[in-house]
Every structure is written in C-alpha cells, then in structure tokens.
Amino acid sequence: MITQDAHLPYHSGTSQTMANVREKFWIPKLRQQTRKPLRRCIGCQKMNNLPYKYPKMDDLPESRRDSNGNNAKKSLPVAIVSFNYFRVQLRNYSSYSLRNPSRKLI
Numbered sequence: 001m002i003t004q005d006a007h008l009p010y011h012s013g014t015s016q017t018m019a020n021v022r023e024k025f026w027i028p029k030l031r032q033q034t035r036k037p038l039r040r041c042i043g044c045q046k047m048n049n050l051p052y053k054y055p056k057m058d059d060l061p062e063s064r065r066d067s068n069g070n071n072a073k074k075s076l077p078v079a080i081v082s083f084n085y086f087r088v089q090l091r092n093y094s095s096y097s098l099r100n101p102s103r104k105l106i
Helices: 002-007 014-022 030-040 042-048 077-099
Strands: none
Touching: 002 014, 002 030, 014 030
C-alpha cells in the first residue's frame, strides 16, 4: 500500500520508489515489496512493454509473382495512375480547346 502510493504519481522505477518510501518509512526487504506492485502496474506495462510483433507472412501466390519467382512484380502503379489521370485531363483540355480556339500560340 505504501509502495503503491509512492509509485503511482510518477510511475518511477524500483529504486526511485524505494527512495520515496524511505523518506518517511524504513521497511525491511523493501525491494522485494516494491517489485510486486511495479510488475502489476498497468500504466508501466503499457509504457515499457515491447510493441506488438506482426506474424510472419507467407510467400505470395504464383499469380502475384514476377517471372523470376520473386515475391513482388516490378510494376509502377504510379505510372499507371498518372497516365489515366493525364489522359482524362488531355481529353478535357482537347474538347475545351476545340470549343474555344485560342488566338495565341504558346
């Protein structure tokens, strides 16, 4: 109870919690009594535990592999998307230029 009160305000480690308790009380085997609440502290567990490890992925199916058997096809999706985007822009620009011919040459 005393160790929890000393630990909770700052979620400090074992030695700092022991120092906070020893400012007011002398308790034999304080380190052992301090470690238990620190291990059970949910706030400390959230801050100190390792992040979630993702499971290992299997190889890609044959349909998604390139001709050499590598795991990813060498394609440029940005090129395909940008081509489709500019094709639409070109079509709109062409129809606009046909309706409103300009007198200036660029």
